[in-house]
Amino acid sequence: MSTAAPVTYPTAAIDKMMAAIQFDDRGLVAAIAQQHGTGEVLMMAWMDRHAVEETMRTGRVCYWSRSRRAPWRKGETSGHIQRLVDLRVDCDGDTLLVEVEQTGVACHTGRHNCFFRAIRNGELEVIAPVEVDMTTAEKE
């Protein structure tokens, strides 16, 4: 695990990114978290304007929890934080690709990423092990 400082952005750059984002009618933009270096897709969640701003300003990834209707500072309770490495916006501005350095695991189930179910031999199977016992489960 790298201990490099997170990438942060000045206000002017945050404003430029914000201007490129097309927030939906809920005020949200989709955010895909991808592990820096390996390319592993960790999770998909949502950000509102404040979450994008906080993520870029602090370098610690913050989402918007649709279920709790509150900022979701990833790892705040579990310690499994995501440090920002790069932030990209797609062609139509409605999806962000958030390159991160994941501490621990991304999924509230204790698996490294959330995409751990796939069809194998005709059955929907769990294809990734639980790596961490998430007693303080953190779920969107």
Next chain:
Amino acid sequence: MSTAAPVTYPTAAIDKMMAAIQFDDRGLVAAIAQQHGTGEVLMMAWMDRHAVEETMRTGRVCYWSRSRRAPWRKGETSGHIQRLVDLRVDCDGDTLLVEVEQTGVACHTGRHNCFFRAIRNGELEVIAPVEVDMTTAEKE
């Protein structure tokens, strides 16, 4: 570019995947397309039930176009198809990770993926070249 046959699934397996998906109130599920082998995140789009079914049955990735309100058979006009390699569903069932073999480019701008804008030196810059002149532009 591999010429391997696409992965397809029998009806029983499609039904099992479908049962794990939580379609939203629009009847859609988010779908992240990732290039097999490299891990490059190509694009994010949406699928309805029929698009998931068609994708799994044919091995050719099909989305739902929200703007056209119609099935979006990726590459139908441009030839830049996506062959299915694997399909994963996330912990809460509202996002799919679609592992694909991309023919040509994924983005309607002619870039290999849609995430080609990022902050560099304080400016929002285009960080990937146009690889293909998309005269028959294909956009969601």
